Amino acid sequence: MMNGLFSKLLRMTVLASKQLIRHRVRTLLTLLGVASGMFLFTTVQTMQRSLDKSTKLQASDTTLVVYRENRFCPETSRLPEFYLDEIARIDGVREVIPVKIAVSNCGASLDVITFRGVPADRLSNYAPEMKLVDGSFEAWRARDDGALVGKELAAKRGLKPGDAFEAVGVRVVVSGIVDSPLPQDNSVAYVHLPFIQQASKHGLGVVTQFNVRVNDGADLDAVSNLIDDRFRSETEPTSTQPEKAFFAQTARELIDLISFTRWIGLGAVLAVLGLIGNAVLLVVRGRVKENAILQTIGFPGVAVAYLVVCEGALLGFGGSLLGVGLASLFLKLRGLSFGNEGQVMALLPDASVLLSGMGLALVLGMVASLVPAWTAMRRPIVESLRS
Amino acid sequence: MNENNNVLIRCHELTKNYKKGNRLVTPLEKLDLEVKRGEFLALMGPSGSGKTTLLNLIAGIDQPSEGVLEVCGEDIGKLSRSKLARWRAAHVGYIFQLYHLVPVLTAFENVELPLLLSNMSRRDRRERVEHTLSLVGLDGRMHHYPKELSGGQEQRVAIARALVASPELLVADEPTGDLDREAADSVLQLLHQLVEEYDKTIVMVTHDPRAAERAGRLLHLEKGRLLETEAG
């Protein structure tokens, strides 16, 4: 029984797709429009999603950033490297690493290279979750100018071990490619701390920030207060925040900009809705007689309505397949990343964005064809035949 | 009893009104008619006399305003929309003057349409469609689109579509109205054959006296009433 219903629905779906395939030009034009809308939607969603991932604090987050108080750019945040031992002694701190940041562009930019100078012997303790996907850690330790490059940066620049590249006035050689579950780590290059200190005009002993791992995500606030209290009366006081809050604060303009794109995404959705609605409406208008014939030969009204909804859904789904696919290809190939004051956010579509895009387009297609389907189904047969 | 069983269509005081603005049009008024199983009935009459209206009522795509309408043992004046659709699928095939094939479907696919909502398997459907198309003499044109067929061939496809679900009743509204004489003759020949050899009952509206001659019985409709009955 269910089986029978299912195969009938399948036959109706095949019939609807024949209508689409054999009205090729009209279908292609509609698909193109839907695809453009969904391309836009996917890009915008990817931005929102990447932003969320970089700024929304989760219970599992355990990273604090210790910055110079009232400074917002890596160029101006200077802290003495010897704070390291002091911070390490504070209760709740699991691991701490001094970081000297060199960034190609301090303002908001679409294309930044960020170097993080860290002590080689501390990195693996500090970031055990970081995995080497190519090259070797030993090779990095052995080379003064070696770099461990995050996989997204590597993909964007087409870097592999052995390659040399230059940015921010320093030239480094790729020793390995790393992959980390923390989005920040995949868009930067790790280099040796003394190497980057010597390359900068501040010299040895000065770092930009300390990155701190606490034992428990619940301690984030308490530990950051302890750290700031410890250095309050020093000549270089600190300001400590969770890494994502730090990003959210420094990248406020970026966030405003990206939040605004929400409206573009909404506009794209409405455009897709209107486009499919219009296409299906025209189809139904042009097929008044045909639908009456189908009913005359025994199709119930719901079958005719199903055919109409099916065409809308197929248009939505096909167009989104095209648009979402192109958008993810584009984002992968272009490897866009937003950088702001040393913080980087890679724009990579994830499965949830892609799936929700396709699901949404399917639903949009159906919703847009509900009214035309209802008209097609309710119109008296004889009236349609006389028209 | 026996005689009753032989009656396929029974209209009693059948009336149909349409509202046109605030005016009431009555294309059919208190019409009485009985059609027996296996009859080939031709309906003639001037334009606007209600022929198509009567045909639509008999075929279950329109509903009477008043009166009794029994077709194929069912009081179809009282069926719901969905039941009526199911009834149509099982009992009646409709042939139009302008064929009304679905342009994006091949001859085969057009004829298969009425079977798509049945429980027949793909193989059974194919066999049935091929058989029906060969019955109307189109086995060589199965995969042609309507625009690749002549008018006469299109009408044969339409007849195959009306036949394929094996309904006992066929209704045809000026089936030869758009055909040249030769094509018309062969379509009429085919309809005649369906009555003689396949026990179909046909109600055909026509303006063409030559077509009417083919039928076993001829009725004239004038202003919504049956005027005279002649033996064919």
Ligand SMILES: Nc1ncnc2c1ncn2[C@@H]1O[C@H](COP(=O)(O)OP(=O)(O)OP(=O)(O)O)[C@@H](O)[C@H]1O
């Ligand atoms: N759906 C409708 N709404 C309003 N009036 C209608 C409708 N259907 C038929 N009529 C009217 O009923 C009358 C009979 O129409 P019908 O189509 O049955 O005539 P006919 O005999 O088939 O004519 P023709 O030979 O021109 O096809 C006409 O006056 C027509 O205008």
Ligand SMILES: [Mg+2]
């Ligand atoms: Mg007519």
